[in-house]
Amino acid sequence: EVQLVESGGGLVQPGGSLRLSCAASGFTFSNSWMNWVRQAPGKGLEWVANIKPDGSEKYYVDSVKGRFTISRDNAKNSLYLLMNSLRAEDTAVYYCAKPIVPGTFDYWGQGTLVTVSS
């Protein structure tokens, strides 16, 4: 059974940093692109970033470029999102998601809430 379990969310002040983790199991993690998708309160889903299976390519939505870094450790079947210079508008539930075909996610985690507030 495929499982994706996020952790690391919490309350952080504007300008602060947070590192999210996603523990994957039930599939060959090292063969799969992986993604982060977020949902701000009362808003829709927004793709944030993705990373190639070997970590050699990474892509980001414009609003987080230069502030967020996606990474992975295939030996630990884990995906990460390091978030720096956090802003109030980064407040959201962050999901890790596994794609089945380009742009389509067949498995999602339960999400971890990030709240940026003073």
Place this chain on the structure above:
Amino acid sequence: QSALTQPASVSGSPGQSITISCTGTSSDVGGYNYVSWYQHYPGKAPKLMIYEVSNRPSGVPDRFSGSKSGNTASLTISGLQAEDEADYYCSSYTSTRTLDVVFGGGTKLTVL
């Protein structure tokens, strides 16, 4: 403002059919057959209902169907059931490399 346009809400009575539209551009919905639909209950993980425009993952009832015409995709739910009440999001792969996936703003389905 979301990249794909969905109605904010739709409603229907049990047993009826409803259709949710999802309008994009030739750079996303109109340009690729990687259109998907997700069912999302608050506090839960989104669930893939339709992929590649009209394919259903294993376990998704055949009451759910998808289609596409030009830059607009549609999700139809027939034989509405109370448990179908949820938020539904469309998504599409996009050719703009700065953005891998675009989502719609979501549609709240109410079963009356």
